[in-house]
Amino acid sequence: MPEPVAANAPARSPEGHAGVGTGSTGTRILGGLVLVGLVVVFVLAFFVTEPDLVQKDIVRMLYVHVPIAVVTLYLSVAVMAVASLMVLWKRSMWWDTTAAAAAELGALFCGLMLVTGMIWGRPTWNTWWEWGDVRLMTSLVLFLMLIGYLAYRRMLVDPMARARRSAVLALVSSLNLILVNRSVEWWKNRTLHQESSLIEGKLEDLTLFTLFLAILVFVGLFAWLMIHRFRVGWLEYQSETAGLDIALAERRAQASVDVDEAVQHPKVEPGKQT
Amino acid sequence: MSVIWAVLQKDLRVESRSKIVTSQVLPFALIVLILFGLALDADRAALRSFTPGLFWVTVLFASTLAVQRSVAVESETNAFEALRLTGAAAWQVFAGKACALAVQLLAVEAVLTLGVIIWYRSAIANPVLVVTAALAATIAIACAGSLYGVLAVGEGVRDTVLPLLLLPVLTPVLVAATRAFDDGINTAAVNGWSWTLLLGAFAAAYAVVGSLAYAVVMEDA
Numbered sequence: 001m002p003e004p005v006a007a008n009a010p011a012r013s014p015e016g017h018a019g020v021g022t023g024s025t026g027t028r029i030l031g032g033l034v035l036v037g038l039v040v041v042f043v044l045a046f047f048v049t050e051p052d053l054v055q056k057d058i059v060r061m062l063y064v065h066v067p068i069a070v071v072t073l074y075l076s077v078a079v080m081a082v083a084s085l086m087v088l089w090k091r092s093m094w095w096d097t098t099a100a101a102a103a104e105l106g107a108l109f110c111g112l113m114l115v116t117g118m119i120w121g122r123p124t125w126n127t128w129w130e131w132g133d134v135r136l137m138t139s140l141v142l143f144l145m146l147i148g149y150l151a152y153r154r155m156l157v158d159p160m161a162r163a164r165r166s167a168v169l170a171l172v173s174s175l176n177l178i179l180v181n182r183s184v185e186w187w188k189n190r191t192l193h194q195e196s197s198l199i200e201g202k203l204e205d206l207t208l209f210t211l212f213l214a215i216l217v218f219v220g221l222f223a224w225l226m227i228h229r230f231r232v233g234w235l236e237y238q239s240e241t242a243g244l245d246i247a248l249a250e251r252r253a254q255a256s257v258d259v260d261e262a263v264q265h266p267k268v269e270p271g272k273q274t
Numbered sequence: 275m276s277v278i279w280a281v282l283q284k285d286l287r288v289e290s291r292s293k294i295v296t297s298q299v300l301p302f303a304l305i306v307l308i309l310f311g312l313a314l315d316a317d318r319a320a321l322r323s324f325t326p327g328l329f330w331v332t333v334l335f336a337s338t339l340a341v342q343r344s345v346a347v348e349s350e351t352n353a354f355e356a357l358r359l360t361g362a363a364a365w366q367v368f369a370g371k372a373c374a375l376a377v378q379l380l381a382v383e384a385v386l387t388l389g390v391i392i393w394y395r396s397a398i399a400n401p402v403l404v405v406t407a408a409l410a411a412t413i414a415i416a417c418a419g420s421l422y423g424v425l426a427v428g429e430g431v432r433d434t435v436l437p438l439l440l441l442p443v444l445t446p447v448l449v450a451a452t453r454a455f456d457d458g459i460n461t462a463a464v465n466g467w468s469w470t471l472l473l474g475a476f477a478a479a480y481a482v483v484g485s486l487a488y489a490v491v492m493e494d495a
Contacts, residue, residue: 088490137445144442151438157430161494165425168487172421172443175479179446 022231030224037217044210058123063210065116067218072113073180075222076106077142081174084167093237096163099170100153101229105222107146114139138180145173159240277362281370285344286377294343295378303336303382307389321394326455329390330448333415336382337444338437341419342426344375349427354492364489368420372484376416383408399460407454407466410473414447417480424491447476 045063052059083099086092117136118128130136149169156162289295310328314320321328348354357367390396398404419440426436450469457466 137449141442141445144438148435148439148442152425152431152435155431155435156428158494161428164490165428165494168421168490169425169439171487172483175483 022228022235027224027227030220030227034217034220034224037213037220041210041214041217044206044213049206049210055124058120061116061120062207063214065113065120066211067215068109068113068116070215071218071222072106072109073177075219076102076109077174077177079226080106080170081177084170084174087163087167088171091160091163093159093163094234096159096166097230097233097237099167100150101226101233103146103149103153103170104229105225107143107150109222110139110143110146114143135180138176142173142176142180145176149173159237277366278370278373281357281362281367282373282377285347285371285374288347289343289374289378295340295382299336299339299343299378300382300385302339303332303386304389306332306335307386307393311393318395322396323461325390325394325396325459326452326461327448328394329386329455330411330451332386333379333383333411334441334444334448337379337415337419338440340375340378340382341423341440342433342436344371344378344420345423345427354424358492364492365485367492368484368488369481372413372416372420372481375420376412379412379416380408383412396459396461398458400458400466403466403470404455404458407451407458407470407473410470410477411447411451411454414473414477414480415444417477417484418443418447421480421484421487421491424488428494447473450476 041063045060049060051057079102080099083095083102086095087099114136117139121130122128149166152169153162153166156165307328310324310332311321314324348357358364387398391398422436422440422443425431426433426439450472453462453464453469454466454473456462457464457469
């Protein structure tokens with residue numbers, strides 16, 4: 001089955017070479033919208049919304065930390081898991097490239113989530129890191145799993161073997177997401193994290209609006225990064241397979257030259273007549 | 275069932291002849307136990323109170339070596355291909371290898387238990403809990419190790435990647451086993467049985483995932 005072509009594939013250069021850029025009209029519009037959204041969220045978060053009665057100004061970290069956590073936990077890992085499942089089902093490099101792109105962004109956002117969480121934790125809980133906190137620990141483990149997944153991908157040579165084996169690794173790693181998500185509820189006495197403020201309806205109108213807008217903007221940012229990373233990954237894959245094709249063509253050409261030479265100048269062993 | 279038994283017997287027979295676990299993995303585990311004692315300045319009170327954590331960290335380190343050995347038995351002679359050609363179901367091969375690995379790890383843990391009793395002066399308060407938790411944790415380690423061990427071999431893959439892949443996956447097992455042992459040797463007031471139950475859930479999850487995924491990873495090993 002032929003591989004599906006990437007939607008909104010990047011334009012070709014005047015010389016006809018693919019992969020001169022990963023931008024397209026769609027991504028430029030999306031990028032512009034995300035940029036405007038980030039500015040609006042910044043203004044709302046830092047100048048318009050009120051500080052919290054208890055947490056004061058540090059509550060503004062909510063507008064960064066929560067969207068990053070949502071993108072990391074629910075989007076990156078979910079996309080990686082679904083794409084990996086599709087790799088095992090369809091044996092498709094398109095899905096493998098999608099899984100790899102999602103994992104890379106997942107690692108990036110998971111790292112940011114841990115850093116912003118620590119920045120929030122220092123003034124709020126009076127500690128940068130709490131070893132006994134299950135949410136922190138399960139998130140750190142998820143981060144290490146994603147790093148391991150990316151390191152593993154770089155080692156495998158055969159693209160299809162890499163796709164299949166990485167898919168297994170990704171699916172096992174994504175099981176950890178359940179632990180990360182439910183840890184606050186399952187181990188209530190072993191976490192400093194509060195339960196979801198969104199679900200409990202604790203937030204006021206403007207805070208809630210800003211938070212939802214921030215989540216929307218970060219989802220847009222994730223989509224924009226995802227498209228670009230996917231296109232880079234797809235070009236890498238094409239370059240890999242093109243390299244193999246070129247090597248095969250060169251070998252075949254060399255073999256045909258050898259045959260021609262053998263026909264035109266047959267080697268005659270001493271003492272034997274042709 | 276006969277395939278599982280055959281693979282289990284094969285791996286244990288290979289081990290009984292090569293003696294890699296007894297001559298390399300076990301001494302390594304004991305060295306780690308001694309190093310912890312030295313690093314903690316031979317403070318008996320600290321060693322006793324940290325015994326559960328030190329014990330299971332040592333087991334995890336030793337398990338990476340045991341897993342590498344378990345997979346090397348097959349990969350060095352291209353035996354995975356031969357196993358596939360026998361027509362045996364991949365999940366049966368997985369189960370056989372995981373059982374063999376579990377038996378070897380249990381042997382290592384038995385010696386380590388003597389080590390912590392002698393060197394760390396720890397005493398087992400609840401033997402049933404300790405044995406049950408150790409069994410559940412070992413099955414979880416053996417199942418995850420058997421799957422990740424095969425992932426860490428193949429064209430271009432270096433075996434140095436195994437700890438990077440395996441240890442994060444086993445972190446929940448480390449936490450749960452340590453808590454269960456805390457109760458079993460009276461170093462902390464926790465409910466060890468609830469942690470043992472969690473260990474059982476991990477063991478079951480790794481066993482199911484490993485059985486399902488082994489066919490895929492064995493293909494390219």
